Amino acid sequence: MTWRDPSGRTLADYPHPSIAVDVALLTVTQDGRLAVLLHERDEHYEAGRWALPGTFVRMDETLRDAALRALREKVGETGQEPRQLRVFDALDRDDRGRVMSVAHVDLVPPGRLEGTTGTLLPIDPETRQPILPDRQGGLGFDHDQIVEAAVEWARDAYQERPDPRHLIGEEFTLLELQRVHEAVLGRPWQKDTFRRHMVQYLDETGDLSRGTVGKPARLFRRRPQQI
Amino acid sequence: MTWRDPSGRTLADYPHPSIAVDVALLTVTQDGRLAVLLHERDEHYEAGRWALPGTFVRMDETLRDAALRALREKVGETGQEPRQLRVFDALDRDDRGRVMSVAHVDLVPPGRLEGTTGTLLPIDPETRQPILPDRQGGLGFDHDQIVEAAVEWARDAYQERPDPRHLIGEEFTLLELQRVHEAVLGRPWQKDTFRRHMVQYLDETGDLSRGTVGKPARLFRRRPQQI
DNA sequence: ACAATAGTGTCTATCAGACAATATCCT
DNA sequence: AGGATATTGTCTGATAGACACTATTGT
Numbered sequence: 146m147t148w149r150d151p152s153g154r155t156l157a158d159y160p161h162p163s164i165a166v167d168v169a170l171l172t173v174t175q176d177g178r179l180a181v182l183l184h185e186r187d188e189h190y191e192a193g194r195w196a197l198p199g200t201f202v203r204m205d206e207t208l209r210d211a212a213l214r215a216l217r218e219k220v221g222e223t224g225q226e227p228r229q230l231r232v233f234d235a236l237d238r239d240d241r242g243r244v245m246s247v248a249h250v251d252l253v254p255p256g257r258l259e260g261t262t263g264t265l266l267p268i269d270p271e272t273r274q275p276i277l278p279d280r281q282g283g284l285g286f287d288h289d290q291i292v293e294a295a296v297e298w299a300r301d302a303y304q305e306r307p308d309p310r311h312l313i314g315e316e317f318t319l320l321e322l323q324r325v326h327e328a329v330l331g332r333p334w335q336k337d338t339f340r341r342h343m344v345q346y347l348d349e350t351g352d353l354s355r356g357t358v359g360k361p362a363r364l365f366r367r368r369p370q371q372i
Numbered sequence: 373m374t375w376r377d378p379s380g381r382t383l384a385d386y387p388h389p390s391i392a393v394d395v396a397l398l399t400v401t402q403d404g405r406l407a408v409l410l411h412e413r414d415e416h417y418e419a420g421r422w423a424l425p426g427t428f429v430r431m432d433e434t435l436r437d438a439a440l441r442a443l444r445e446k447v448g449e450t451g452q453e454p455r456q457l458r459v460f461d462a463l464d465r466d467d468r469g470r471v472m473s474v475a476h477v478d479l480v481p482p483g484r485l486e487g488t489t490g491t492l493l494p495i496d497p498e499t500r501q502p503i504l505p506d507r508q509g510g511l512g513f514d515h516d517q518i519v520e521a522a523v524e525w526a527r528d529a530y531q532e533r534p535d536p537r538h539l540i541g542e543e544f545t546l547l548e549l550q551r552v553h554e555a556v557l558g559r560p561w562q563k564d565t566f567r568r569h570m571v572q573y574l575d576e577t578g579d580l581s582r583g584t585v586g587k588p589a590r591l592f593r594r595r596p597q598q599i
Numbered sequence: 600a601c602a603a604t605a606g607t608g609t610c611t612a613t614c615a616g617a618c619a620a621t622a623t624c625c626t
Numbered sequence: 627a628g629g630a631t632a633t634t635g636t637c638t639g640a641t642a643g644a645c646a647c648t649a650t651t652g653t
Contacts, residue, residue: 148468156390156469160431163383164391164472204387204470208461229458232474234435241375242383243431245391247459320604338643340606353651359604360650546632565616567633580624586631587623 169295220263270331396522447490497558
Protein backbone atom coordinates (compact mmCIF):
# COMPACT_ATOMS: atom_id res chain seq x y z
CA MET A 146 0.00 0.00 0.00
CA THR A 147 2.77 2.36 0.88
CA TRP A 148 4.18 4.40 -1.95
CA ARG A 149 7.69 3.46 -3.05
CA ASP A 150 10.09 5.22 -5.36
CA PRO A 151 11.89 3.44 -8.23
CA SER A 152 14.56 2.22 -5.82
CA GLY A 153 11.90 0.63 -3.67
CA ARG A 154 12.18 3.04 -0.78
CA THR A 155 9.42 4.81 1.08
CA LEU A 156 9.66 8.46 2.01
CA ALA A 157 10.47 7.57 5.60
CA ASP A 158 13.51 5.58 4.46
CA TYR A 159 15.34 8.78 3.67
CA PRO A 160 16.80 10.60 6.66
CA HIS A 161 14.86 13.78 7.29
CA PRO A 162 14.68 16.46 9.95
CA SER A 163 12.47 16.05 12.98
CA ILE A 164 9.73 18.57 13.43
CA ALA A 165 8.42 20.09 16.63
CA VAL A 166 5.88 22.68 17.65
CA ASP A 167 6.24 25.36 20.30
CA VAL A 168 3.31 27.37 21.54
CA ALA A 169 3.26 30.83 23.04
CA LEU A 170 0.00 30.78 24.96
CA LEU A 171 -0.91 34.37 25.78
CA THR A 172 -3.57 35.78 28.04
CA VAL A 173 -4.47 39.02 29.78
CA THR A 174 -4.20 38.91 33.57
CA GLN A 175 -6.49 40.51 36.15
CA ASP A 176 -4.14 43.45 36.55
CA GLY A 177 -4.42 44.20 32.87
CA ARG A 178 -1.15 42.89 31.54
CA LEU A 179 -0.33 40.60 28.68
CA ALA A 180 1.27 37.38 29.95
CA VAL A 181 2.72 34.20 28.49
CA LEU A 182 2.52 30.69 29.89
CA LEU A 183 5.93 29.11 30.46
CA HIS A 184 7.18 26.03 32.19
CA GLU A 185 10.47 25.01 33.67
CA ARG A 186 11.84 22.16 31.68
CA ASP A 187 12.18 18.87 33.47
CA GLU A 188 13.05 17.05 30.30
CA HIS A 189 16.26 15.26 29.65
CA TYR A 190 17.45 18.29 27.79
CA GLU A 191 17.75 21.94 28.74
CA ALA A 192 16.35 21.03 32.16
CA GLY A 193 15.66 23.90 34.52
CA ARG A 194 15.32 26.53 31.86
CA TRP A 195 12.19 28.50 31.19
CA ALA A 196 10.65 27.43 27.93
CA LEU A 197 7.45 27.46 25.94
CA PRO A 198 5.43 24.27 25.91
CA GLY A 199 6.45 22.22 22.91
CA THR A 200 6.55 18.69 21.59
CA PHE A 201 7.50 16.66 18.60
CA VAL A 202 4.93 16.26 15.86
CA ARG A 203 3.78 12.70 15.49
CA MET A 204 3.28 10.86 12.28
CA ASP A 205 -0.49 11.06 12.30
CA GLU A 206 -1.34 14.44 13.74
CA THR A 207 -1.62 17.91 12.34
CA LEU A 208 0.38 20.85 13.63
CA ARG A 209 -2.71 22.17 15.32
CA ASP A 210 -3.26 18.92 17.17
CA ALA A 211 0.38 18.70 18.16
CA ALA A 212 0.21 22.25 19.52
CA LEU A 213 -2.89 21.45 21.55
CA ARG A 214 -1.26 18.26 22.83
CA ALA A 215 1.86 20.16 23.86
CA LEU A 216 -0.29 22.46 25.97
CA ARG A 217 -2.14 19.55 27.53
CA GLU A 218 0.96 17.54 28.34
CA LYS A 219 3.31 20.30 29.39
CA VAL A 220 1.09 22.76 31.23
CA GLY A 221 -2.16 20.88 31.70
CA GLU A 222 -4.24 23.20 29.59
CA THR A 223 -6.20 23.04 26.41
CA GLY A 224 -5.60 25.95 24.11
CA GLN A 225 -8.22 27.33 21.84
CA GLU A 226 -7.05 27.98 18.34
CA PRO A 227 -3.30 27.89 17.84
CA ARG A 228 -2.03 29.76 14.79
CA GLN A 229 1.21 29.31 12.96
CA LEU A 230 3.77 32.04 13.24
CA ARG A 231 6.74 30.68 11.36
CA VAL A 232 9.24 27.87 11.19
CA PHE A 233 12.51 28.16 13.06
CA ASP A 234 15.04 26.11 11.21
CA ALA A 235 18.57 27.11 12.21
CA LEU A 236 20.77 24.04 11.84
CA ASP A 237 22.15 24.32 15.35
CA ARG A 238 19.04 25.39 17.23
CA ASP A 239 18.76 22.06 19.08
CA ASP A 240 21.84 20.14 20.15
CA ARG A 241 19.97 16.86 20.14
CA GLY A 242 19.79 16.72 16.38
CA ARG A 243 18.19 18.35 13.41
CA VAL A 244 14.93 19.77 14.66
CA MET A 245 12.79 22.41 13.07
CA SER A 246 10.08 24.01 15.12
CA VAL A 247 6.83 25.49 13.93
CA ALA A 248 6.09 28.33 16.31
CA HIS A 249 2.47 28.88 17.26
CA VAL A 250 0.54 31.50 19.17
CA ASP A 251 -2.74 31.24 20.99
CA LEU A 252 -4.58 33.88 22.99
CA VAL A 253 -7.15 32.74 25.52
CA PRO A 254 -9.18 34.28 28.36
CA PRO A 255 -7.54 33.97 31.80
CA GLY A 256 -10.37 31.77 33.03
CA ARG A 257 -9.08 28.92 30.92
CA LEU A 258 -5.82 28.84 32.84
CA GLU A 259 -7.09 27.97 36.29
CA GLY A 260 -5.74 24.46 36.64
CA THR A 261 -2.50 24.99 34.78
CA THR A 262 0.79 23.55 35.97
CA GLY A 263 2.63 26.21 34.03
CA THR A 264 3.68 29.66 35.15
CA LEU A 265 2.10 32.80 33.83
CA LEU A 266 4.71 35.51 33.43
CA PRO A 267 3.88 39.09 32.48
CA ILE A 268 5.31 40.55 29.29
CA ASP A 269 7.18 43.83 29.16
CA PRO A 270 5.29 45.97 26.65
CA GLU A 271 8.50 47.56 25.38
CA THR A 272 10.80 44.58 24.97
CA ARG A 273 7.95 42.16 24.23
CA GLN A 274 9.73 39.66 26.44
CA PRO A 275 8.51 37.86 29.57
CA ILE A 276 9.78 39.22 32.85
CA LEU A 277 11.50 36.24 34.41
CA PRO A 278 11.41 35.97 38.22
CA ASP A 279 15.07 34.96 38.38
CA ARG A 280 17.95 36.48 36.51
CA GLN A 281 19.20 33.30 34.91
CA GLY A 282 19.63 34.41 31.36
CA GLY A 283 16.44 34.18 29.38
CA LEU A 284 14.46 31.51 27.63
CA GLY A 285 15.81 28.33 26.12
CA PHE A 286 16.13 27.63 22.42
CA ASP A 287 14.91 30.52 20.26
CA HIS A 288 11.83 31.00 22.37
CA ASP A 289 12.45 34.68 22.94
CA GLN A 290 11.95 35.25 19.23
CA ILE A 291 8.77 33.21 19.31
CA VAL A 292 7.33 35.26 22.17
CA GLU A 293 8.15 38.44 20.33
CA ALA A 294 6.43 37.23 17.18
CA ALA A 295 3.46 36.08 19.25
CA VAL A 296 3.07 39.51 20.83
CA GLU A 297 3.26 41.12 17.43
CA TRP A 298 0.56 38.80 16.16
CA ALA A 299 -1.71 39.56 19.09
CA ARG A 300 -1.23 43.31 18.70
CA ASP A 301 -2.03 43.08 15.07
CA ALA A 302 -5.23 41.19 15.83
CA TYR A 303 -6.27 43.79 18.41
CA GLN A 304 -5.41 46.83 16.34
CA GLU A 305 -8.66 46.95 14.45
CA ARG A 306 -11.38 44.63 15.70
CA PRO A 307 -13.04 44.44 19.12
CA ASP A 308 -11.59 41.56 21.14
CA PRO A 309 -11.47 39.03 18.31
CA ARG A 310 -10.26 36.24 20.56
CA HIS A 311 -13.11 36.71 23.06
CA LEU A 312 -10.94 37.45 26.07
CA ILE A 313 -13.98 39.05 27.69
CA GLY A 314 -17.57 37.81 27.59
CA GLU A 315 -20.19 38.40 24.94
CA GLU A 316 -21.50 41.57 26.57
CA PHE A 317 -19.29 44.33 27.86
CA THR A 318 -18.97 48.05 28.32
CA LEU A 319 -16.63 50.10 26.20
CA LEU A 320 -14.38 50.64 29.20
CA GLU A 321 -13.98 46.91 29.74
CA LEU A 322 -13.22 46.46 26.09
CA GLN A 323 -10.72 49.28 26.17
CA ARG A 324 -8.86 47.75 29.13
CA VAL A 325 -8.35 44.52 27.23
CA HIS A 326 -7.12 46.28 24.14
CA GLU A 327 -4.73 48.42 26.11
CA ALA A 328 -3.33 45.33 27.80
CA VAL A 329 -2.67 43.60 24.49
CA LEU A 330 -1.32 46.65 22.72
CA GLY A 331 0.74 47.70 25.72
CA ARG A 332 -0.21 51.35 25.39
CA PRO A 333 -3.05 53.63 26.49
CA TRP A 334 -5.80 54.72 24.17
CA GLN A 335 -7.90 57.88 24.30
CA LYS A 336 -11.43 56.89 25.28
CA ASP A 337 -13.26 58.92 22.68
CA THR A 338 -10.96 57.82 19.89
CA PHE A 339 -11.31 54.25 21.02
CA ARG A 340 -15.08 54.53 21.16
CA ARG A 341 -15.48 56.01 17.72
CA HIS A 342 -13.14 53.42 16.29
CA MET A 343 -14.95 50.44 17.83
CA VAL A 344 -18.66 51.27 17.65
CA GLN A 345 -18.76 50.43 13.96
CA TYR A 346 -18.09 46.80 14.90
CA LEU A 347 -20.50 46.69 17.87
CA ASP A 348 -24.20 46.36 18.54
CA GLU A 349 -25.90 47.78 21.60
CA THR A 350 -27.70 45.22 23.71
CA GLY A 351 -30.03 47.88 25.07
CA ASP A 352 -29.00 47.13 28.64
CA LEU A 353 -26.87 49.19 30.99
CA SER A 354 -24.13 48.20 33.39
CA ARG A 355 -25.16 48.01 37.06
CA GLY A 356 -23.60 48.40 40.46
CA THR A 357 -20.85 50.73 39.36
CA VAL A 358 -20.13 54.22 40.50
CA GLY A 359 -20.82 56.98 38.02
CA LYS A 360 -23.10 57.00 35.03
CA PRO A 361 -24.00 53.46 33.96
CA ALA A 362 -22.45 52.45 30.68
CA ARG A 363 -24.27 50.84 27.78
CA LEU A 364 -23.57 47.20 27.09
CA PHE A 365 -22.39 46.12 23.68
CA ARG A 366 -21.75 42.90 21.86
CA ARG A 367 -19.61 42.18 18.85
CA ARG A 368 -21.43 42.69 15.60
CA PRO A 369 -21.54 39.42 13.64
CA GLN A 370 -18.88 39.60 10.91
CA GLN A 371 -20.36 40.73 7.65
CA ILE A 372 -18.45 39.23 4.77
CA MET B 373 28.35 12.15 20.04
CA THR B 374 24.72 11.87 19.12
CA TRP B 375 22.20 12.71 21.82
CA ARG B 376 20.18 9.79 23.12
CA ASP B 377 17.11 9.72 25.33
CA PRO B 378 16.89 7.47 28.44
CA SER B 379 15.81 4.53 26.29
CA GLY B 380 18.93 4.96 24.19
CA ARG B 381 17.23 6.24 21.08
CA THR B 382 18.15 9.21 18.96
CA LEU B 383 15.57 11.65 17.66
CA ALA B 384 15.70 10.08 14.24
CA ASP B 385 14.76 6.70 15.68
CA TYR B 386 11.20 7.90 16.20
CA PRO B 387 9.02 7.97 13.10
CA HIS B 388 8.37 11.54 12.09
CA PRO B 389 6.80 13.37 9.17
CA SER B 390 8.81 14.26 6.11
CA ILE B 391 9.19 17.90 5.31
CA ALA B 392 9.27 19.57 1.94
CA VAL B 393 9.47 23.08 0.54
CA ASP B 394 7.52 24.55 -2.34
CA VAL B 395 8.41 27.85 -3.91
CA ALA B 396 6.19 30.28 -5.74
CA LEU B 397 8.73 32.24 -7.77
CA LEU B 398 7.03 35.40 -9.00
CA THR B 399 8.16 38.00 -11.47
CA VAL B 400 6.75 40.80 -13.58
CA THR B 401 6.76 40.15 -17.31
CA GLN B 402 7.49 42.59 -20.14
CA ASP B 403 3.81 43.15 -20.74
CA GLY B 404 3.35 44.28 -17.17
CA ARG B 405 1.74 41.26 -15.57
CA LEU B 406 2.56 39.29 -12.49
CA ALA B 407 3.57 35.74 -13.34
CA VAL B 408 4.57 32.59 -11.53
CA LEU B 409 7.11 29.99 -12.56
CA LEU B 410 5.66 26.49 -12.83
CA HIS B 411 6.86 23.20 -14.21
CA GLU B 412 5.16 20.10 -15.45
CA ARG B 413 5.96 17.28 -13.09
CA ASP B 414 8.00 14.45 -14.56
CA GLU B 415 8.45 12.86 -11.17
CA HIS B 416 7.23 9.46 -10.20
CA TYR B 417 4.22 11.10 -8.63
CA GLU B 418 1.59 13.46 -9.97
CA ALA B 419 3.39 13.38 -13.32
CA GLY B 420 2.08 15.73 -15.98
CA ARG B 421 0.47 18.16 -13.62
CA TRP B 422 1.44 21.75 -13.27
CA ALA B 423 3.17 22.34 -9.96
CA LEU B 424 5.45 24.70 -8.13
CA PRO B 425 9.09 23.72 -7.84
CA GLY B 426 9.56 21.83 -4.62
CA THR B 427 11.80 19.31 -2.95
CA PHE B 428 12.33 17.46 0.27
CA VAL B 429 14.39 19.16 2.93
CA ARG B 430 17.62 17.35 3.63
CA MET B 431 19.08 16.67 6.99
CA ASP B 432 21.75 19.33 6.81
CA GLU B 433 20.17 22.23 4.99
CA THR B 434 17.99 25.12 6.02
CA LEU B 435 14.60 25.81 4.51
CA ARG B 436 16.08 28.69 2.59
CA ASP B 437 18.74 26.47 1.06
CA ALA B 438 16.21 23.78 0.24
CA ALA B 439 14.04 26.36 -1.46
CA LEU B 440 16.93 27.65 -3.53
CA ARG B 441 17.93 24.09 -4.43
CA ALA B 442 14.38 23.29 -5.52
CA LEU B 443 14.52 26.22 -7.94
CA ARG B 444 17.92 25.16 -9.25
CA GLU B 445 16.99 21.54 -9.73
CA LYS B 446 13.45 21.87 -10.99
CA VAL B 447 13.52 24.97 -13.15
CA GLY B 448 17.22 25.73 -13.53
CA GLU B 449 17.13 29.04 -11.77
CA THR B 450 18.55 30.59 -8.68
CA GLY B 451 16.06 32.51 -6.65
CA GLN B 452 17.01 35.52 -4.63
CA GLU B 453 15.55 35.57 -1.17
CA PRO B 454 12.79 33.05 -0.53
CA ARG B 455 10.49 33.87 2.37
CA GLN B 456 8.32 31.54 4.35
CA LEU B 457 4.60 31.81 3.88
CA ARG B 458 3.22 29.01 6.02
CA VAL B 459 3.24 25.29 6.56
CA PHE B 460 0.70 23.13 4.80
CA ASP B 461 0.12 20.11 6.97
CA ALA B 462 -3.12 18.38 6.02
CA LEU B 463 -2.70 14.69 6.78
CA ASP B 464 -3.77 13.62 3.30
CA ARG B 465 -2.15 16.30 1.22
CA ASP B 466 0.37 13.86 -0.30
CA ASP B 467 -0.57 10.27 -1.05
CA ARG B 468 3.01 9.11 -0.80
CA GLY B 469 3.08 9.48 2.94
CA ARG B 470 3.06 12.08 5.67
CA VAL B 471 4.59 15.17 4.16
CA MET B 472 4.33 18.71 5.38
CA SER B 473 5.35 21.51 3.08
CA VAL B 474 6.74 24.88 3.99
CA ALA B 475 5.48 27.22 1.31
CA HIS B 476 7.84 29.96 0.16
CA VAL B 477 7.60 32.98 -2.07
CA ASP B 478 10.29 34.81 -3.99
CA LEU B 479 9.97 37.79 -6.29
CA VAL B 480 12.73 38.41 -8.81
CA PRO B 481 13.34 40.61 -11.84
CA PRO B 482 12.46 38.95 -15.15
CA GLY B 483 16.07 39.10 -16.28
CA ARG B 484 16.95 36.35 -13.83
CA LEU B 485 14.67 33.91 -15.60
CA GLU B 486 16.34 33.78 -18.99
CA GLY B 487 17.68 30.24 -18.92
CA THR B 488 14.84 28.65 -17.03
CA THR B 489 13.41 25.29 -17.95
CA GLY B 490 10.16 26.22 -16.21
CA THR B 491 7.14 27.93 -17.65
CA LEU B 492 6.17 31.42 -16.70
CA LEU B 493 2.40 31.73 -16.49
CA PRO B 494 0.58 35.01 -15.94
CA ILE B 495 -1.57 35.44 -12.88
CA ASP B 496 -5.15 36.61 -13.00
CA PRO B 497 -5.29 39.70 -10.77
CA GLU B 498 -8.79 38.84 -9.56
CA THR B 499 -8.51 35.17 -8.75
CA ARG B 500 -4.83 35.36 -7.90
CA GLN B 501 -4.38 32.12 -9.78
CA PRO B 502 -2.13 31.29 -12.74
CA ILE B 503 -3.86 31.13 -16.10
CA LEU B 504 -3.08 27.60 -17.31
CA PRO B 505 -2.68 27.09 -21.06
CA ASP B 506 -4.71 23.89 -20.97
CA ARG B 507 -7.95 23.29 -19.15
CA GLN B 508 -6.83 20.26 -17.21
CA GLY B 509 -8.01 21.12 -13.77
CA GLY B 510 -5.58 23.31 -11.91
CA LEU B 511 -2.40 22.82 -9.97
CA GLY B 512 -1.37 19.72 -8.07
CA PHE B 513 -1.25 19.39 -4.30
CA ASP B 514 -2.38 22.55 -2.50
CA HIS B 515 -0.32 24.74 -4.76
CA ASP B 516 -3.23 26.97 -5.68
CA GLN B 517 -3.38 28.12 -2.08
CA ILE B 518 0.36 28.72 -2.07
CA VAL B 519 0.18 30.90 -5.18
CA GLU B 520 -2.65 32.87 -3.65
CA ALA B 521 -0.68 33.46 -0.45
CA ALA B 522 2.38 34.39 -2.50
CA VAL B 523 0.45 37.00 -4.44
CA GLU B 524 -0.91 38.42 -1.21
CA TRP B 525 2.59 38.64 0.19
CA ALA B 526 3.88 40.42 -2.89
CA ARG B 527 1.02 42.89 -2.87
CA ASP B 528 1.62 43.63 0.74
CA ALA B 529 5.28 44.30 0.06
CA TYR B 530 4.43 46.66 -2.82
CA GLN B 531 1.67 48.53 -1.03
CA GLU B 532 3.92 50.98 0.71
CA ARG B 533 7.53 50.98 -0.41
CA PRO B 534 9.03 51.61 -3.85
CA ASP B 535 9.98 48.33 -5.50
CA PRO B 536 11.46 46.65 -2.42
CA ARG B 537 12.52 43.55 -4.34
CA HIS B 538 14.41 45.58 -6.97
CA LEU B 539 12.44 44.37 -9.96
CA ILE B 540 13.69 47.41 -11.83
CA GLY B 541 17.17 48.92 -11.74
CA GLU B 542 18.61 51.38 -9.26
CA GLU B 543 17.54 54.43 -11.26
CA PHE B 544 14.09 54.84 -12.73
CA THR B 545 11.38 57.31 -13.56
CA LEU B 546 8.18 57.45 -11.59
CA LEU B 547 6.26 56.04 -14.53
CA GLU B 548 8.52 52.99 -14.70
CA LEU B 549 8.08 52.50 -10.98
CA GLN B 550 4.35 52.87 -11.25
CA ARG B 551 4.13 50.22 -14.00
CA VAL B 552 5.84 47.70 -11.73
CA HIS B 553 3.61 48.48 -8.79
CA GLU B 554 0.49 48.25 -10.89
CA ALA B 555 1.59 44.87 -12.19
CA VAL B 556 2.13 43.50 -8.70
CA LEU B 557 -0.99 45.02 -7.20
CA GLY B 558 -3.09 44.11 -10.20
CA ARG B 559 -4.86 47.44 -10.31
CA PRO B 560 -4.23 50.90 -11.75
CA TRP B 561 -3.02 53.76 -9.65
CA GLN B 562 -3.59 57.47 -10.22
CA LYS B 563 -0.27 58.99 -11.22
CA ASP B 564 -0.38 61.99 -8.93
CA THR B 565 -1.47 59.92 -5.94
CA PHE B 566 1.27 57.45 -6.70
CA ARG B 567 3.85 60.16 -7.02
CA ARG B 568 3.00 61.87 -3.76
CA HIS B 569 2.97 58.55 -1.99
CA MET B 570 6.37 57.43 -3.25
CA VAL B 571 8.53 60.54 -3.32
CA GLN B 572 9.04 60.36 0.43
CA TYR B 573 11.01 57.16 -0.10
CA LEU B 574 12.99 58.38 -3.10
CA ASP B 575 15.99 60.57 -3.87
CA GLU B 576 16.43 62.45 -7.11
CA THR B 577 19.56 61.54 -9.02
CA GLY B 578 19.58 64.94 -10.72
CA ASP B 579 19.46 63.37 -14.16
CA LEU B 580 16.60 63.19 -16.61
CA SER B 581 15.37 60.38 -18.79
CA ARG B 582 16.40 60.55 -22.43
CA GLY B 583 15.22 59.45 -25.81
CA THR B 584 11.59 59.41 -24.89
CA VAL B 585 8.80 61.37 -26.38
CA GLY B 586 7.29 64.07 -24.20
CA LYS B 587 8.77 65.94 -21.31
CA PRO B 588 11.76 64.06 -19.90
CA ALA B 589 11.13 62.62 -16.46
CA ARG B 590 13.41 62.96 -13.49
CA LEU B 591 15.34 59.92 -12.43
CA PHE B 592 15.03 58.67 -8.88
CA ARG B 593 16.65 56.05 -6.74
CA ARG B 594 15.40 54.37 -3.57
CA ARG B 595 16.28 56.32 -0.47
CA PRO B 596 18.48 54.20 1.80
CA GLN B 597 16.27 52.83 4.58
CA GLN B 598 16.46 54.98 7.63
CA ILE B 599 15.96 52.91 10.77
C1' DA C 600 -24.38 68.95 46.10
C1' DC C 601 -20.53 66.32 44.63
C1' DA C 602 -17.70 62.67 42.83
C1' DA C 603 -17.21 59.69 39.20
C1' DT C 604 -17.79 57.81 34.97
C1' DA C 605 -20.29 57.85 30.18
C1' DG C 606 -21.10 60.01 25.97
C1' DT C 607 -20.81 63.80 22.42
C1' DG C 608 -19.59 68.22 19.89
C1' DT C 609 -16.08 70.16 17.58
C1' DC C 610 -11.54 71.66 16.04
C1' DT C 611 -7.19 70.45 13.82
C1' DA C 612 -3.96 68.06 11.11
C1' DT C 613 -3.19 64.66 7.83
C1' DC C 614 -3.94 61.98 3.89
C1' DA C 615 -5.91 59.70 -0.24
C1' DG C 616 -8.23 60.52 -4.29
C1' DA C 617 -9.44 63.18 -8.05
C1' DC C 618 -9.39 66.93 -11.54
C1' DA C 619 -7.12 70.08 -14.06
C1' DA C 620 -3.75 73.54 -15.06
C1' DT C 621 1.01 74.37 -16.17
C1' DA C 622 5.80 72.96 -17.69
C1' DT C 623 9.00 71.02 -20.85
C1' DC C 624 10.53 68.13 -23.98
C1' DC C 625 10.53 65.83 -29.15
C1' DT C 626 9.38 65.87 -33.99
C1' DA D 627 3.39 74.64 -33.69
C1' DG D 628 1.52 70.58 -31.82
C1' DG D 629 1.68 66.16 -29.52
C1' DA D 630 3.02 63.86 -25.57
C1' DT D 631 4.38 63.28 -21.14
C1' DA D 632 5.86 65.26 -16.44
C1' DT D 633 4.89 67.99 -12.54
C1' DT D 634 2.24 70.63 -9.40
C1' DG D 635 -1.87 73.35 -7.46
C1' DT D 636 -5.93 72.71 -5.35
C1' DC D 637 -10.37 70.87 -3.86
C1' DT D 638 -12.94 67.22 -1.48
C1' DG D 639 -13.99 63.82 1.85
C1' DA D 640 -12.56 60.67 5.39
C1' DT D 641 -10.21 59.88 9.58
C1' DA D 642 -7.30 60.06 13.93
C1' DG D 643 -6.26 62.63 17.78
C1' DA D 644 -7.18 65.83 21.15
C1' DC D 645 -9.82 68.91 24.18
C1' DA D 646 -13.63 70.09 26.56
C1' DC D 647 -18.36 70.19 27.42
C1' DT D 648 -22.69 67.81 28.69
C1' DA D 649 -25.28 63.73 30.76
C1' DT D 650 -26.46 60.48 34.31
C1' DT D 651 -25.80 57.85 37.99
C1' DG D 652 -24.58 56.67 43.38
C1' DT D 653 -23.46 58.56 47.91
